[in-house]
Amino acid sequence: MESQQLSNLPPEVMESQLSIIDLLTAMFPSPGELDIPESTTQYIEMLRTWCEDSTSAPPKIPSNMTLAVTLPIQDGEKSIQVNISVPLKCDNAGKIDQPPSLIYTIRQPDWMTKAEVGKLATSMPKDDALEAFEYIQSEANRFLESNDSKTRELEKASLQNDSERPIVRVWFYFPSLSTRKKRDDMVNLAPEYSLTGFVLAGKPGVLCLEGISTNIDAYMSFIKTHSWGDIPSHQKKVSERFRQTSGVQRAFSAMEEITDSLGSRGGQRANRGDMQALEAWLGTKGLQEAFEKVIF
Numbered sequence: 001m002e003s004q005q006l007s008n009l010p011p012e013v014m015e016s017q018l019s020i021i022d023l024l025t026a027m028f029p030s031p032g033e034l035d036i037p038e039s040t041t042q043y044i045e046m047l048r049t050w051c052e053d054s055t056s057a058p059p060k061i062p063s064n065m066t067l068a069v070t071l072p073i074q075d076g077e078k079s080i081q082v083n084i085s086v087p088l089k090c091d092n093a094g095k096i097d098q099p100p101s102l103i104y105t106i107r108q109p110d111w112m113t114k115a116e117v118g119k120l121a122t123s124m125p126k127d128d129a130l131e132a133f134e135y136i137q138s139e140a141n142r143f144l145e146s147n148d149s150k151t152r153e154l155e156k157a158s159l160q161n162d163s164e165r166p167i168v169r170v171w172f173y174f175p176s177l178s179t180r181k182k183r184d185d186m187v188n189l190a191p192e193y194s195l196t197g198f199v200l201a202g203k204p205g206v207l208c209l210e211g212i213s214t215n216i217d218a219y220m221s222f223i224k225t226h227s228w229g230d231i232p233s234h235q236k237k238v239s240e241r242f243r244q245t246s247g248v249q250r251a252f253s254a255m256e257e258i259t260d261s262l263g264s265r266g267g268q269r270a271n272r273g274d275m276q277a278l279e280a281w282l283g284t285k286g287l288q289e290a291f292e293k294v295i296f
Helices: 012-029 038-052 112-122 128-157 182-192 211-226 275-284 286-296
Strands: 064-073 077-089 104-105 167-174 196-200 207-212 239-244 256-257
Touching: 012 038, 012 064, 012 077, 012 211, 038 064, 064 128, 077 128, 104 112, 104 128, 104 167, 112 128, 167 211, 167 286, 182 196, 182 207, 182 211, 182 256, 207 211, 239 286, 275 286
Parallel strands: 196 256
Antiparallel strands: 064 077, 077 104, 167 207, 167 239, 196 207
C-alpha cells in the first residue's frame, strides 16, 4: 500500500537530497569512509537525470536509499559506522518545500553493548548530518576515555600484595624493535604494574619482565592495545620465549632500557644488538640459562 500513500519528492526537493550525498562524498573521500551500495548509485544517477528534465516520466524508486559512513574514533584507533537512510518519497509531495530529514542509525561496534549504543543514539541530532557526526564522535571518544580510565583503575587496584604472590620472570623476543616511543612506553609503564626488568632494542629485540604473572599479562595487554594501537596487527611480532616460575627472585631493581649501555652495535643501520655483550651482561645477573632459551 506504500505506493498509494507516498509519492516522489518534487524535483527541487529531490535535488536537495542529492546535494546532501554530494556533501558526504566530499567530506569522506578516502577508501572505507563512505559506503554507497551499487543500488543507491543507480538511483542517484536516475534521479539526477530526472531532476535535469522533470518533464520526463518519474523513475521507479524506493521510499529511501541507503549509504553508510565510518567515523574514526580515538584518532583512528577505533571506528563506528553510521547507517544513513535518505527519504525519496513522502505524503503530499506537492505541498512540501523542505526535504524530509535523513534517518541515522548506529551500527553496534564490538567495543559497545546494545544498551550503550542505544544511549548514544538517544540524544543524537536528527536534522543536521555534520552535527550528528560530531556528536557521535565526541560521545564515543568520551565513552572510550571513561572506559579506559575505569580499566586502569581496576588494573591498579589489582596490583597489590606482591609479597603474597610468587614472582615470575618472562622473556619476550622481537624480530625487530626500534621505535623510540614504543620502547619508552615499555619502560615508563612498567612501574604502574610493579614490574622490573629491561628492554633491548634492535634486531632482535628482547623484553624481560619480573613481577606477578597477572600483572605481566595485564601490562602486555595494555602495551599491545594502547601503545601499539597504531601498528597493524600483522606487524606486532612478539613471542614469549621463556617463563621462569619457580623460586624467582628479582634480578633487577627497576625497569630500564639497556640498548646503548651494551656497547657496539652492528648492521647497516647499527641496529643489530651485540648478543655476546648481552650474554655477558646477563651472566653478571646469574641469568646465563635464559640467554640460550630466549635467543636460540
